[in-house]
Amino acid sequence: MRAIAGGGGATSIGQVIQAARRASGLSQRDVGSISGLAQPTVSDVEHPPAPRRDR
Known part of the structure; x- marks a missing residue:
């Protein structure tokens, strides 16, 4: 916890x-x-769902 608080x-x-x-x-x-x-909202168009990497 000290390390996290120190370099938070x-x-x-x-x-x-x-x-x-x-x-x-x-x-x-x-x-x-x-x-x-x-x-769809602008954010949905700018950030579409990540495609599955099944290839």
Whole structure:
């Protein structure tokens, strides 16, 4: 714990990224529910689901 607290740069960055992902996910759900449209959001177009690497 001391090492993590001492060099918490990466940890804080990871927490910020996770918080941003959670906030973006909630906002996307709110926008989708309010609009009621089944159209993909800009974020969905920019970040499509990762394709499976079964090749």
